[in-house]
Amino acid sequence: MPGVSELSEFFRTEFPQQQVVIESVGNRAARIRRPVDAADLRPGNTVSGPFMMGVADTALYAAILAEIGLVALAVTTSLNINFFRRPSATADVIGDCKLLKVGKKLIVGEVTLYSAGDNKPIAHAVGTYALPD
Secondary structure (H helix, E strand, O other): OOOHHHHHHHHHHHOOOOOOEEEEEOOOEEEEEEOOOHHHEEOOOEEOHHHHHHHHHHHHHHHHHHHHOOOOOOEEEEEEEEEOOOOOOOOOEEEEEEEEEEOOOEEEEEEEEEEOOOOOEEEEEEEEEEOOO
16 A cells, blocks of 8 residues: 555645645545645734634545555545634744544544644544445
């Protein structure tokens, strides 16, 4: 199965618009990091919800691809997120994903989001991906 370097290359090729760093993958898990810049902020100097949902979705995708291989047609079928507290506007957002169920057609995982340098979660997401036939 693909490791960090293969997944990093896959993301650079397939999603060049994302500035995601894959820090680790394996054992049905992944950890990613995404830098925050001014375009990702909302009034009040807070990181936007769509940005955090994107980090959660990307962490799920990385964990799934590390588990099943580089299947570009796996797609999100649901993503539910709970926002706990305001993230730092000056720190990267970290997404720690654990896959809860890996089936033949669906994969379910959870992602806890953090501001880099802080161990208190800023959000928690649960998502489901459908696998191609």
